[in-house]
Amino acid sequence: MSAFTDLNTHVDEDDRPMNEINTTPLVDVMLVLLIVFMITIPVITKTVPLDLPQVRNQPTQTKPENISIAVNRDGQVFWNAGLVADNNELLNRLKEVAVLVPQPEVHVRADQRTKYEYVGRVILDAQRAGIMKVGFITEPDSGGR
Secondary structure (H helix, E strand, C coil), X not given: CHHHHHXXXXXXXXXXCCCCCCCHHHHHHHHHHHHHXXXXXXXXXXXXXXXXXXXCCCCXXXXXXXXXXXXXXXXXXXXXXXXXXXHHHHHHHHHHHHCCCCCXXXXXXXXXXXXXXXXXXXXXXXXXXXXXXXXXXXXXXXXXX
């Protein structure tokens, strides 16, 4: 009977709760993630080679035959300084000037807060009318100010 009681009172070393965190699996997972990132990052950074346009600051050569179309933030379209009633009128005016020789350039100026939709309509009308040269008028870069 004494042998039976000795078994019950004897506490084995492996039966006690562990007081420290085993960090070995965590380190293994982190090393695997590091290797995965080291392999995939060079693949991600490779891109399609493109020849992107360079920024040029050349003054606009305003000729009398050029047409200036302005679009304000509310979507109103102005032909030179006069308000255009709707897109049909703009399209008709653009068709009239598209047949001139040489064909005039259309310069589009838009407010910075104008929706792209309004400018897109003007470009679409110019394309439908057959205008070959459409340019955007912007403010020159302030030089990092």
